[in-house]
Amino acid sequence: MQPATSIKELHPPEPAGIYVHIPFCVRKCSYCDFYSITDRSARPAFIEALVHEMHLKSNFAEKFDTLYIGGGTPSVFDTETIGRIIAAAQQSFHILNGAEITLEVNPG
16 A cells, blocks of 8 residues: 555545636625626726636646636626636636536626
8 A cells, every 4th residue: 555645645625616706786786895896898808807817727626516606796797708707617627517607696
């Protein structure tokens, strides 16, 4: 029997979760303490930077069983943009089959 060479061999890590913060809202709610902005003009550049950053971080070896997209109000984006965020996460990280994918919504 060979001795373990790392703590990860002795105790494999549990899958982790990914949280993606989308800081955009239609308006700032009085009860909300989360960082958010209402400037629509910043949205395209933010999405480009987010997708780029995901690809830069793609060397993580961890496995993920949850992708939570919160904010702000991620539902201010159309389905194509949300799909692009999810696809970038799936291409960049080891998201397990059957992972929970959640999108926070706000009707306001």
